[in-house]
Amino acid sequence: MSSIVLRTEVPGPASRALVARRDAAVSGGSARLTGIAIARGKGATVTDVDGNTYIDFAGGIGTLAVGHTPLAVVEAIRAQAGDLIHMCSIVATYEPYVAVCERLNALTPGTFRKKSTLLNSGAEAVEAAVKIARAHTGRQALIVFEGAYHGRTNLTLGMTSKFTPFKHGFGPFPAEIYRLPFPNPYRRPAGLDIDAYIDHCIAQFDHALVAQVSPSAVAAVVVETVQGEGGFLPLPPRFAAHLRARCHEHGMLYVADEVQAGMARSGRLFAVEHYGLVPDLLVSGKSIAGGMPLAAVTGSADIMDAPAPGGLGGTYSGNPVACAAALATLEHIATPAFLNRARAVGDRLRDHLQQLQAAFPDTIGEVRGLGPMLAIELVQNPATRIPDAALTNALTAETLKRGVITLRAGLYGNCLRFLPPLDMSDEQIDEGMAVLAQALPAALAATREACT
Template structure:
């Protein structure tokens, strides 16, 4: 019996060497994918969803090859993760070299240079020339949770302001911060308290049209924070500079800068959730740079490490240093193999100038998309 994990007539490994072509050799899903789907239904919890019922055997560049030998264009990128290409040579080599030396010590027990080097890179790359500090975690939701912890510790306040259409994660606190009920929140409450939702500057749906959307929405948010929540109670305002799961919404121009200005005046920390938009995906290294916004804290994950699990919170030194020693961390946060992958991925993003590459794709695609609209 053929093992579906080692099918014939498919590449032995992924990476940039895979032919960058779309090629169908079976129906979708093919027989080996269907066999694996049967095993999945008997072994994997029903709540773990899927988008495309093919089982990947190899991936590289912009394609994935399934266990039946079909080569498919990879528009998913692991939910915006493998920005440098799947199994990129530099990332693979860095991980291989690191795991050959050691796989884990826990940075809080016995530290290592890779963790420090990733923090140095994020302090350098994130917006603003102020003194910064960084802490590393495993996932985007962990980064958001820790940003909230840090903000509450630094300000002595408890309330968190989030936005319509937001997505911040699947843990209890980040579900409270996430807007969409189904499938994320339904049946999982009660959720963490002291989270308040306010309107988003959604140009396509703003009642008076897109021209004044940014300024009008910002004025409404500021009014709600002052009058209904109490600005003096708010530790942080958390927003995705471009919303992802909520519908890929670019807020109206001027919305983010005006809110950042208000937060600075009110002693509220402005937190940019750049977990999906960070690392060259929007034509800038970080999306908030488009309007010159410098957040107090910025959360990153996804594109940071070429597919290895890593996340971070970076921010102003005095804010990041507010929690007590031992108040931040985790067993696997900043795993050495993930740190090695991040340094390789960041090096490639910079050397290949992937922000410029993203701008080039935008210049090609946007005129055609606007014509379709």
């Protein structure tokens, strides 16, 4: 039975009317990627206000690893809202906040004693990690990487790499942020094999510790285990091991930003588990609370205790309802059955995408990712590897018309990324991928027509 049900054109009249109200009432700076208006969701599907049902490969940009409205999370939210909607953890202690921190301390890699702090969003959590690192080390400088996305606050925008649209018109940004190349094997210089290229990237990192900033001034190296907005680029294992070793050698903290890559998105609960790597601080968010606003920083207790009392926190940080949702989510997402299904989803998706690449070798330059965190990179020519952002935009439009929600990504806006619920059925994967296979030639035709 098909999951996709299309009753009107897309977007339909009710969606167009609600989106028109949004455009009239909401700041134009608030991004809107599609013209549909959603009324409800269940599992891997959402239904719009016109009654059209879509397979959702966007997943709230990675916040819905357990799917839309999972029963246990919904029940936990309802129960908690009946007891205590808000208190503020600064004013008083409540059990859900403590329980989430205890659970994260137990689940994150490392056998040492850990502590956590809770925030509202990934950006807040990254910023809190920076505060903790600076307080612990007494240093100010940060090392970040090209292609990184760390959030939209002023500090995290300074750490974020892509200028347009994220940073355009919003400067000045903070000082003491040093941006270094992130290994992208697909775009390595001609003539270098992958091992030689990784050697080159390692040498660039070490050179920067002399030419750009002394390691004695660096509080933290902040790196996404898999770059999200950057195009789903996993850290090459040898490069990751080198970063960890240099951090240990020089007293720089290794901060793993797993806001998008964590919570089973890579097929492990945390992506660093693929590397056997234990960061000093691990930042989690997005899918941690089943769609409710929550994020966290977890690390060694002595590091986490470095800020003075009152140095961390916020009015809504660790809201009781969000914490109740997180406890129900973690109860499900950390099980072997869920993680096994996440890996199976990744295997099936990758197989479909590789088949599509074989059918369109001049268009799909690379299929990449870690586990089910997958993307395809679209190019104008496989030899020159010129990014094709226009095709990517046309492709997201074509899949939407056919009932599948997809998202672009990448420094050049030419990647299609997949962030579906991780327990979606094989039938839904196959149906969604069949739509993608229909949409790609239509998008190619549309972009060719636009160029003539």
